[in-house]
Amino acid sequence: MQRRSFFKVAGASVAASTLVLAGCSDEPDPTPVAENILAFNSFDAQGNVIDDGILNYAYLLTQLEAAFYQKVVAAPPADLQQGELAYLTDLRDHELIHREYLKAILGSKAYDSGAATPLEFTFTSFTLTTRVGVWAAAQQLEDIAAAAYNGAGKLLVVTANLLALAKIASVESRHAALAHEMVQADSFGATIGADGLDDTKTPTEVFVLIQPFVPIKLSAANxxxx
Amino acid sequence: MNILKLISDIEKVDPEVYDRFDSRRKVFKHMTGMGKTLASAAVPGFLGAVFNKAYGQTSTLPQGIQDILNFALKLEYLEYYFYNKGLATTGLIPSGAGRDALSVIRDDENKHVAFLKTALGISAATVVVPESKFDFTGSKGGTRAALFADVFSNYQTFLAVAQSFEDTGVRAYKGGAAGLMANDTILEAALNIHSVEARHASHLRTMRRGGPTVAGAGTGASPKSWITGTESGGAGGSITAPIYGAGASGFPAEDNVTQGGVNLQTALSSLNFPATAFTEAFDEPLDGTTVTNIVLNFVVGTTL
Structure with a gap:
């Protein structure tokens, strides 16, 4: 298949022109729709599952969080309470370290390794001028990340990669619990279900949630x- | 035309394609989503149904996976009994936010016990580990000096021991994860419990530093909600030091800054971040033997 061959060669690609079938119609020749799509690839040339796609997925999440906290720490809201800037600075440091770590282990396989500039994320849907707005945004991003890591583990095939993401995952859960408490005391367990398990999200579900922040269409198809 | 290849190719574009062909899978997917909305009383039986569908009878679970789940079950019992006893001790836990939080945590641990029993095919009524197996003062049933003599009379000591258990739990589940990779359903569940333990640990740390009792910043700087270095031994000094220390070969201490073979503190020195940030950014796993030795401090007898 032509489209698949492209991904085999390119891995993940930014702003690549790919074809999306617009549903299954009865017409003999459905018209392909060209779009710019960011699709991480988890299959090698033989069609075997490899971890590059999920590691890139995690890398994107760390980029998103790092960009968010960098923005907040660079211009913190005036009504932050005592100690809160220190929390936010720690959060920024952790996410930046996560980002740089994943970028390093991906090397040339990082989806943006050939890009001149990294993706610019958009946070205009957040209110970053008040402490409540900042912590509500942090809570949202940390909950998404925690659920994403909870769902990503089983998609990995290399043990070392599972450990690498698990080491980050519990730190994200710690972050999420703190962000919850900054919004509302004692709400640390808000995402925990009736079965005592935390939230889990698939890459498809996560992409829907983070799409508003990302300037290119995300696809979990590969x-x-x- | 190879229909299987076609479906496989479509799947790359439409991950849901199998749902459209296979109603059994669709049912399973919907059942998974229902878990969050079911009343807790109905959950154990429901989970049994999901687990049976997911990977058949418990007897077919590989021994290695059963061993990890059995070990996790004992740790969950330890935590559940600890919180339950604390909450039942008059005058220990103040009413309000603290009591509410510890009740939530206690209930989560009880659900983990139920969950693991279901996964292992153990009936709900079976008590696998009795409460009498544990001595949370650390005196091992009065056979040695207590490590935390005031654990049920001093709220701060109680919180300190609670944090120690949760931090241990996070490391233990992470250490066990690799052994569960053969079974996606169990691995995902274990990672979810791991995540819950981390949320508990984070909250207990926030409680210990004195905030927030209302929404807002904590009043103290220490302990942070995440693990800094080896925590100077942690909440109980030399007694809790192994919780943050190195385990068996391949399980470095919590102050580790080398990830994936790269010393991040050195490689990222241009960021000018404090050294502590590089340790905080990663939680380290711990091997079963080291976890067992930590937990044995709170067990009557020589085996868990």
Whole structure:
């Protein structure tokens, strides 16, 4: 298949022109729709699952969080309470370290390794001029990240990669619990279900949630689902 | 035309394609989503149904996976009994936010016990580990000096021991994760419990530094909600030091700054971040033997 061959060669690509079938119609020749799509690839040339796609997925999440906290720490809201800037600075440091770590282990396989500039994320939907707005945004991003890591583990095939993401995952959960408490005391367990398990999200679900912040259409079509 | 290849190719574009062909899978997917909305009382039986569908009878679970789940079950019992006893001790836990939080945590641990029993095919009524197995003062049933003599009379000591258990739990689940990779359903569940333990640990740390009792900043700087270096031994000094220390070969201490073979503190020195940030950014796993030795401090007898 032509489209698949492209991904085999390119891995993940920014602003690549790919074809999306606009549903299955009865017409003999459905018209392909050209779009710019960011699709991480988790299959090698033989069609075997590899971890590059999920590691890139995690890398994107760390980029998003790092960019958010960098923006907040660079211009913190005036009504932050005592100690809160220190929390936010720690959060920024952790996410930047996560980002640089994943970028390093991906090397040339990082989706943006050939890009002149990294993606610019948009946070205009957040209110970053008040402490409540900042912590509500942090809570949203940390909950997404925690749920994403919870769902990503089983999609990995290399043990070292599972450990690498698990080491980051619990730190994200710690972050999320703190962000919850900054918004509302004792709400640390808000995402925990009736079964005592935390939230889990698939890459497809996560992409829907983070799409508003990302300036290119995200696709989980080339990521594994089990 | 190779229909299987076609479906496989479509799947790359439409991950849901199998749902459209296979109603059994669709049912399973919907059942998974229902878990969050079911009343807790109905959950254990429901989970049994999901687990049976996901990977058949418990007897077919590989021994290695059963061993990890059994070990996790004992740790969950330890935590559940600890919180339950604390909450039942008059005058220990103040009413309000603290009591509410510890009740939530206690209930989560109880659900983890139920969950793991279901996964292992153990009936809900079976008590696998009795409460009498544990001595949370650390005196091992009065056979040695207590490590935390005031654990049930001093709220701060109680919180300190609680944090120690949760931080241990995070490391233990992370250490066990690699052994569960053969079974996606169990691995995902274990990672979810791991995440819950981390949220608990974070909250207990926030409680210990004195905030927030209302929404807002904590009143103290220490302990942070995440693990800094080896925590100077942690909440109980030399007694809790192994919780943050190195385990068996391949399990470095929490002050580790080398990830994936790269010393991040050196490689990223241009960021000018404090050294502590590089340790805080990663939680380290711990091996079963080291976890067992930590937990044995709170067990009556020589085996867990």
């Amino acid at each position: 990521l594994p689902i089990s």
